[in-house]
Amino acid sequence: MVRVDGNGSGDALIRMREVDKVYHRGGEVIHVLQGLNLDVEAGEFVAFMGPSGSGKTTLLNLLGGLDLPTAGTIVVDGDELSRLSGPALAAWRARHVGFIFQMYNLLPVLTAFQNVELPLLLTRLSRAERRDHVELALSLVGLADRLDHYPRQLSGGQEQRVAIARAIVADPTFLLCDEPTGDLDRRSADEVMELLSRLSAEYGKTLLMVTHDPRAAERAGALLHLDKGVLVEAGRR
Amino acid sequence: MRYLPLIWRNLVRKKVRTTLTIGSYGVALFLFGLLAAIQTAFNQGVEVAGVDRLVVRNKVSLIMPLPQAYRDRILQIRGVRAVTYASWFGGYYQDERNFFPQYAIDTPTFRRVYPEFSVPPSEWSAFEADQEGCVVGRQTAQKYGFKVGDRVPIVATIFGGVWEFNVRGIYDGTRQQDDLTQFWFHARYLEERRRWGKGNVGWYVVRVANPDLATPVAAALDALFANSSWETKSETEAAFAAGFVKQMGNIKLLILVIGSVVFVTLLLVTGNTMAMAVRERTGELAVLKTLGFSDRAVLGLVLAESQAYALQGGILGLVAVKLFTMRGDPTGGMLPLFYLSPAKMGLGLLAAAAVGAAAGAIPAVLAMRLRIVHALRRV
Numbered sequence: 001m002v003r004v005d006g007n008g009s010g011d012a013l014i015r016m017r018e019v020d021k022v023y024h025r026g027g028e029v030i031h032v033l034q035g036l037n038l039d040v041e042a043g044e045f046v047a048f049m050g051p052s053g054s055g056k057t058t059l060l061n062l063l064g065g066l067d068l069p070t071a072g073t074i075v076v077d078g079d080e081l082s083r084l085s086g087p088a089l090a091a092w093r094a095r096h097v098g099f100i101f102q103m104y105n106l107l108p109v110l111t112a113f114q115n116v117e118l119p120l121l122l123t124r125l126s127r128a129e130r131r132d133h134v135e136l137a138l139s140l141v142g143l144a145d146r147l148d149h150y151p152r153q154l155s156g157g158q159e160q161r162v163a164i165a166r167a168i169v170a171d172p173t174f175l176l177c178d179e180p181t182g183d184l185d186r187r188s189a190d191e192v193m194e195l196l197s198r199l200s201a202e203y204g205k206t207l208l209m210v211t212h213d214p215r216a217a218e219r220a221g222a223l224l225h226l227d228k229g230v231l232v233e234a235g236r237r
Numbered sequence: 238m239r240y241l242p243l244i245w246r247n248l249v250r251k252k253v254r255t256t257l258t259i260g261s262y263g264v265a266l267f268l269f270g271l272l273a274a275i276q277t278a279f280n281q282g283v284e285v286a287g288v289d290r291l292v293v294r295n296k297v298s299l300i301m302p303l304p305q306a307y308r309d310r311i312l313q314i315r316g317v318r319a320v321t322y323a324s325w326f327g328g329y330y331q332d333e334r335n336f337f338p339q340y341a342i343d344t345p346t347f348r349r350v351y352p353e354f355s356v357p358p359s360e361w362s363a364f365e366a367d368q369e370g371c372v373v374g375r376q377t378a379q380k381y382g383f384k385v386g387d388r389v390p391i392v393a394t395i396f397g398g399v400w401e402f403n404v405r406g407i408y409d410g411t412r413q414q415d416d417l418t419q420f421w422f423h424a425r426y427l428e429e430r431r432r433w434g435k436g437n438v439g440w441y442v443v444r445v446a447n448p449d450l451a452t453p454v455a456a457a458l459d460a461l462f463a464n465s466s467w468e469t470k471s472e473t474e475a476a477f478a479a480g481f482v483k484q485m486g487n488i489k490l491l492i493l494v495i496g497s498v499v500f501v502t503l504l505l506v507t508g509n510t511m512a513m514a515v516r517e518r519t520g521e522l523a524v525l526k527t528l529g530f531s532d533r534a535v536l537g538l539v540l541a542e543s544q545a546y547a548l549q550g551g552i553l554g555l556v557a558v559k560l561f562t563m564r565g566d567p568t569g570g571m572l573p574l575f576y577l578s579p580a581k582m583g584l585g586l587l588a589a590a591a592v593g594a595a596a597g598a599i600p601a602v603l604a605m606r607l608r609i610v611h612a613l614r615r616v
Contacts, residue, residue, distance in 0.1 A: 066609045086532060090526065092529075094529020095529070097529075101613075105524045107243075107246075109246040110242075110243070110246055114246070118243075127239075166528075
């Protein structure tokens with residue numbers, strides 16, 4: 001269940017209350033998000049749409065603990081993000097969030113295997129255990145035969161699938177996808193969306209996705225529209 | 238350890254830059270090692286100086302002699318355990334470039350004052366028995382191919398003529414820093430053949446009963462010969478050697494200045510390299526932070542990378558200079574004790590690590606403070 005009216009149930013995985021985000025640019029004050037409420041239960045697949053500059057990426061940054069709100073609270077799985085210190089917030093991200101970016105953001109000097117292994121370097125897993133996890137994640141995205149390929153040796157779609165494998169390898173609480181198909185051709189975009197839909201439907205992953213692509217948004221269980229810093233429910237499957 | 242592949246891949250990302258940076262460290266540490274070896278060579282006398290030995294020379298100048306008759310008077314001073322004397326011969330072997338120090342020594346007393354040199358007893362006995370005998374240091378013997386039984390002609394620049402000696406022994410040192418380039422022959426042979434200055438010696442070396450007596454014995458010695466025609470200046474062997482080095486200028490300061498300039502330049506070069514490396518990877522560092530790498534982990538990664546440059550280049554330079562110094566004195570006799578000690582190598586590696594830390598410090602702090610949201614926008 002996804003709600004934006006601030007009356008969600010207490011057991012929501014993600015709960016935002018009266019969240020404001022204000023930027024100061026020169027002497028100008030920019031209200032990016034205003035009094036935003038959001039409740040997302042575990043297993044939901046939520047898409048956020050809206051015009052450029054509407055605050056979609058800012059919203060994802062707040063949900064992912066990359067930035068903190070100017071006012072209001074964000075509680076994820078019982079942790080209030082504003083109360084976490086820098087190192088604790090980094091550890092929280094490692095444990096709870098899988099990030100998927102528009103430009104994939106793979107490290108060019110590392111192979112697909114090494115890129116996917118990165119989040120596991122922060123865990124106590126042994127080398128053999130890490131290898132098992134990485135191979136499983138890469139086989140899940142259909143790239144078991146590309147372990148030793150560098151990003152430059154992969155197509156855009158394959159790079160994004162490696163990025164998805166990196167996002168899921170540590171089994172985070174939820175995935176944040178920022179325009180995951182924005183840099184892909186139609187076919188690759190469909191493959192990536194198919195993969196994300198499977199993660200939601202078959203593995204019960206909670207996904208929050210920002211997109212401009214209506215076809216990608218159609219895959220989500222709930223569609224929210226963000227405009228001028230205000231969130232409204234735009235549709236539900 | 239688990240971050241090693243990441244550090245390594247970043248190091249080899251720009252191979253030319255990495256090679257040049259490691260090369261910079263290598264060259265700097267080679268130079269450091271060379272300067273350290275030169276300093277060791279200049280300080281040789283100070284390093285090998287016995288704490289219980291005094292050098293007694295003519296107060297006017299080292300090149301002025303002292304009477305041989307002083308020996309018995311010195312022996313009467315309380316606290317003196319043994320006395321020997323020597324004279325500078327100043328010759329060369331075949332060619333002026335083949336220089337090594339030759340001393341006319343008082344054979345019966347020499348080893349009592351210099352116990353650190355070792356000569357096989359049979360060779361020493363043969364030397365004592367041969368008026369024209371000589372004992373040569375292992376290094377000089379190897380350099381010129383002298384063997385026991387050889388007859389060696391030495392051109393005498395001070396006393397004139399060609400003097401021939403029979404090699405009766407080869408000496409070694411009991412410490413690494415001992416000078417193995419000397420050539421000893423009998424003072425009695427010099428006394429017999431010299432045409433002028435008979436009855437004189439170059440200097441005395443006095444061994445005192447214990448090091449605490451060095452200062453009072455030196456004072457007593459100089460007082461004994463005060464107001465004579467041959468006044469003396471007595472000082473510890475270390476002070477004598479240090480004074481000798483000082484005559485050539487402040488070598489230590491010179492080496493310190495050159496070394497400092499080299500390391501500061503290295504710091505600027507490598508600091509710039511690290512700054513470029515971090516600036517180019519702003520987005521990647523932000524991604525690492527996004528994935529959950531803490532600020533400290535990112536700081537550590539950048540510092541580790543900087544250290545990796547420093548240590549690889551440092552080891553390369555130090556190994557190269559060690560190999561260079563193992564070939565011996567490159568000047569053909571000016572620096573007989575030319576070697577790089579393990580302690581100096583360790584110091585060099587520490588210096589490289591310090592430069593590595595300093596060069597990586599600012600970029601690492603900038604990487605640590607990087608704000609993810611701002612950095613990701615630049616990707």
